[in-house]
Amino acid sequence: MSSKILVDELAGKTAAGNITVTSEGGSATMQLQQGLAKAWIKFTNKTSNIIHVSFNISSFDDDGTGDFGINFTNSMSSAEYSAPSSGGEDNRYTVTNFGTVLSSAMDGQTRQTTTNNVADADRSSIEILGDLA
């Protein structure tokens, strides 16, 4: 029989920010909150700036050709977070050169790898992993 919990908020009992889940193989445990993506975005920064889909992103900045910024609705606890990303869907774009990285926002560039030029791109993706404030 499947079970379901109706709930709006989950919090650890011993420490509110620490809920432990058991691994798929059953031999390890990990902290639930730590493994969850805290923000993510899929965006286009060409003629029109488009946030195709996002989570915990309040706004997107167009700072010039290929230069962009994303702003978080809820800030991270520090500027030390992991931001794996991928470039646009075609023409060998990439996301790199994260400039100003703050707890509340970060800047980056989309580049065209074969020319080494900063360039606007279609549908780049960024994921933010780390601790929320």
Added chain:
Amino acid sequence: MVGIVKVDTLQNNAGTSSVDMGYVVNGSAKAWVDFNGTGTVSIDDSLNISSADDDGTGDYGFNFTSSFASTAYCPQATGRGDGTGEGSWCTSTRVPATSSCDIFYFSNSGADQDQTALSWSALGDLA
């Protein structure tokens, strides 16, 4: 006292949104790191990373505290820059082991290149 709840589905009280626990467990990153790969390499923040190896220019390895169930996990990596403002983005994730993963960073010209900051994460099943 530690509490354990065994559940298959989480749903908000309004009943408008729910998620199967399989998505919670399988959809969570099992390891990630924010890392400085220049000079004496250092981990700025991480999950499930016991240590990092400097194996040469642009060549790093991350060792896991808890191992993956197999080498069939999904790593992602981004070079955040070499500090000069030039493109330094090309990455490859290679030699995955259940207990560690090696990655390799190089410039757009193909030269090995250390990174001032890099991001790496992995999705998959822990042992």
